[in-house]
């Protein structure tokens with residue numbers, strides 16, 4: 001039998017967190033009518049029908065942590081079908097077709113090294129928790145990449161990432177590859193390169209289902225036998241952005257013997273065809289911004305209007321992170337604990353695999369008073385909210401005066417409350433100072449005003465004593481649903 005070219009579809013399935021970090025409540029989303037919110041609507045249009053026809057078992061995909069957690073809680077049957085699809089693939093081919101995702105959808109090149117490591121390790125732990133197996137690859141949020149990110153991914157034992165053609169330099173004549181990227185400290189990692197034009201064609205001009213396979217047959221007629229072509233795009237393209245996308249995805253992933261291609265998944269293909277050619281990456285690039293990550297850092301033409309607030313918000317969050325980290329590291333070092341590896345391991349508590357006190361007991365801290373244990377756990381919990389501040393959607397859109405940046409500030413408030421409760425340090429003043437120069441282009445209001453509005457809503461401000469903050473925290477936590485406190 002003649003060897004045919006291969007096709008793989010990779011879907012990035014993701015929704016940003018929809019719960020208010022301070023109340024745990026989902027906002028009303030009337031635009032999602034007749035569904036109560038967009039998660040339910042996208043489930044009905046995309047996740048459920050794709051799961052029902054078996055598309056998840058025939059493609060490569062990643063399922064974002066926030067979305068996976070919501071599905072597990074709210075649309076469990078669909079969630080179970082997706083988990084089973086990975087089991088099916090694994091039973092049939094010996095490896096999973098799912099891919100991990102950096103857990104809070106942080107733009108990794110903009111994060112410092114230890115935060116990159118935390119995001120990747122928490123993403124892997126979350127994947128193992130859901131799918132019962134180690135992932136082979138990881139999805140880099142927005143495909144944002146630099147060498148340090150790839151070092152982190154390789155160091156965590158993963159084999160591949162996915163990038164877009166414009167993010168790679170070298171001979172790309174072997175289609176999607178995989179290609180080998182040699183890393184500065186001696187390691188290397190495989191990179192699959194998506195076909196940008198073909199991926200965008202499906203994202204923006206979805207063909208009719210009956211034309212799908214003829215179109216791919218024609219497109220791949222120039223491919224070498226055995227070579228791979230990769231379509232990688234948002235999973236919601238298939239069913240939510242384009243209603244007939246579910247049938248298109250089904251047609252794409254079920255070629256017949258008369259078709260000119262075969263379908264595969266990334267992990268399967270990597271085993272059969274390890275990388276032969278080296279390429280280099282273009283650092284600080286992403287699939288949705290061609291301006292050195294300006295979309296999430298300094299502002300750029302990707303969003304209309306003045307995006308200077310993005311740089312100011314990021315600076316405020318970075319400064320706050322440094323303050324929170326100093327307090328955390330100092331307290332942990334006093335107890336001869338390695339703060340950053342302990343934080344990496346804390347994901348087991350987030351995933352509810354182990355209780356906080358048992359986790360501390362494993363680190364020989366079980367003898368501490370319950371108050372001392374509580375303080376350590378509060379500092380670890382503050383690190384969770386401090387990680388969540390950097391979700392990419394906080395910076396993605398055009399205005400500071402949107403729900404996404406507001407949630408970033410609300411996550412910061414949660415982190416500050418937990419830290420104040422333990423150390424008595426009030427971090428609010430410096431944070432407010434920094435947020436004063438983050439100005440909404442739409443309303444002219446500053447990040448400091450948004451912060452004050454959030455604090456006023458909680459009856460919590462900088463002049464109250466740490467004891468009062470502790471009470472406020474206790475009240476808040478008492479009203480917090482368990483899944484909000486739990487991991488993503």
Ligand SMILES: [Zn+2]
Pocket residue numbers: 288289290291293294295300301302303
């Ligand atoms: Zn841009």
